[in-house]
Amino acid sequence: MKAAVGGYARARDLRHALELLAQTNGMGRVLAGGQSLVAALNMRLTTGDVLVDISALSECRGVVEDGDTLRIGALTRHAEIGRDPLIAAHAPLLAEATTHIAHAAIRNRGTIGGAIAHADPAAEFPACALALGAVMHVEGLAGAREIPAADFFRDTFETALEEGEILAAITIPKAEPDEVQVIEEVARRSGDYALAGLCLVRRAAGHRVSLFSTGPKPMLATGAMAALDAGDVEGAIAALKGEIDPPSDTQASGAYRRHLAGVLLRRAVARIEGGTR
Ligand SMILES: Cc1cc2nc3c(=O)[nH]c(=O)nc-3n(C[C@H](O)[C@H](O)[C@H](O)COP(=O)(O)OP(=O)(O)OC[C@H]3O[C@@H](n4cnc5c(N)ncnc54)[C@H](O)[C@@H]3O)c2cc1C
Structure with missing residues (x-):
């Protein structure tokens, strides 16, 4: 067609x-x-x-340092995120996430702003943005707006973007010296959308856990975060399973996705305790 x-x-x-x-x-x-x-x-x-077509907007492309943050142009492609030295140094979660997104041809064309504006509940970058505490920089004829990731994702394929607005850039706090960031997911085949996925960030202020493909939009698992802060990994897994209500579809049942979320948190904790950044 x-x-x-x-x-x-x-x-x-x-x-x-x-x-x-x-x-x-x-x-x-x-x-x-x-x-x-x-x-x-x-x-x-x-x-x-x-x-x-906004693909020629050079002002919305590339990664720069801006004080304690990284500013990522919305038109920066997935493949560029994956090989950018500033991303590797200050937001390694995004670099690792690109390895899970689709295939090389799609990563060479798809943009981080497109993935975030599209707000597919199974997409990696929206959940990364939540876990990292990103801020979305939105432009409109009426002026600019800054929207924290926690307020940006409203529902399946639905965001806080208003008609006529464009997501121009995303800012992300640079990782602290001892910060650890990991992403874990399960997909049927390499490059498929995840059946369930999880981002885990450990900062001085505490843990941040976000989930994707377990509900209508990416979410922060605040119960699991509090339990991890208290050093209770089993409690965090139990809390995580209690705070999600994953859908059943042709790919997986909701019960299986809930089980996977617990497995992914256990894997992510094992990785950060093993010191893999
Ligand atoms: C086979 C296949 C497999 C895929 N697998 C994955 C996967 O595993 N994980 C994953 O995350 N993604 C996956 N994707 C999606 C891919 O990452 C897309 O590139 C991404 O979702 C959209 O980015 P884009 O730049 O191509 O946006 P477009 O397709 O151009 O736009 C997507 C939507 O966002 C809006 N939009 C785009 N940019 C902006 C902006 N700056 N401001 C406002 N609105 C904007 C558009 O109007 C449109 O509604 C897959 C795609 C395909 C075809």
């Missing part, structure tokens, strides 16, 4: 992209790497969209 789009325009810069979106009478759709959107268009899950 061919896509049925209502139009296409290529933006020169961020301002131009916002103006193009404003001219579409609510039918505008940002096109970044196209790795989720084009598939949806081809399957006619959405029709009539006026595509505003």
